[in-house]
Amino acid sequence: MNSNTVEPVASRLSSEFESAPAFGSGIMSAAQERTFVMLAHLFPLIIWFWKRRESPAVDAHGKEALNFGITAMICLSSVILLAGFLPSVITFFLSLGIGLACLGVPTLMIHAMLLAREGKLSRYPVNFRLIK
Numbered sequence: 001m002n003s004n005t006v007e008p009v010a011s012r013l014s015s016e017f018e019s020a021p022a023f024g025s026g027i028m029s030a031a032q033e034r035t036f037v038m039l040a041h042l043f044p045l046i047i048w049f050w051k052r053r054e055s056p057a058v059d060a061h062g063k064e065a066l067n068f069g070i071t072a073m074i075c076l077s078s079v080i081l082l083a084g085f086l087p088s089v090i091t092f093f094l095s096l097g098i099g100l101a102c103l104g105v106p107t108l109m110i111h112a113m114l115l116a117r118e119g120k121l122s123r124y125p126v127n128f129r130l131i132k
Contacts, residue, residue, distance in 0.1 A: 027054045034117060041065045041113040061116050063131050065109070068124040072105050075126075 028036070033055050040047040040062040048062025076098060083094045112122040 028058075033057055037061045037116045038113045041109050041116060044069050060121055061112075064121065064124065064127070065112065067129055067131055068105075068108070068112075068127050070130055071124075071126060071128045072101070074128070076101060 028051075036047055036051050036055065036058045040051075040058055044062055044065035047058065048066050052059040052062055079094060079098060083091045083098075086094070108124055112124065115122040
């Protein structure tokens with residue numbers, strides 16, 4: 001294998017976890033900022049509106065988590081509405097998919113929260129960037 005085939009894969013993997021703004025770069029102390037960054041993945045709307053101006057790290061993590069929450073709501077709502085117009089066999093399989101998504105969303109949020117504790121900005125896999 002030559003190095004040309006390895007480099008694109010390495011660049012894609014490294015861009016998955018971007019480094020967030022450093023803790024303590026805003027008004028808050030590093031410990032407070034780490035706490036609010038972790039909470040921003042569990043309660044994105046509340047924490048982002050409350051602390052986004054005090055910390056660049058909370059702003060970055062809050063936007064990412066809020067965009068993921070909005071994306072999940074749009075996707076799940078559209079699938080639920082679509083299920084109302086489909087035959088019952090297809091609706092059964094859609095309900096299984098909805099159940100898996102309901103397990104996957106909190107799992108991704110907790111994973112992003114744990115990465116945030118280490119100072120990494122995790123990009124959610126499927127995310128409409130509505131808030132920039």
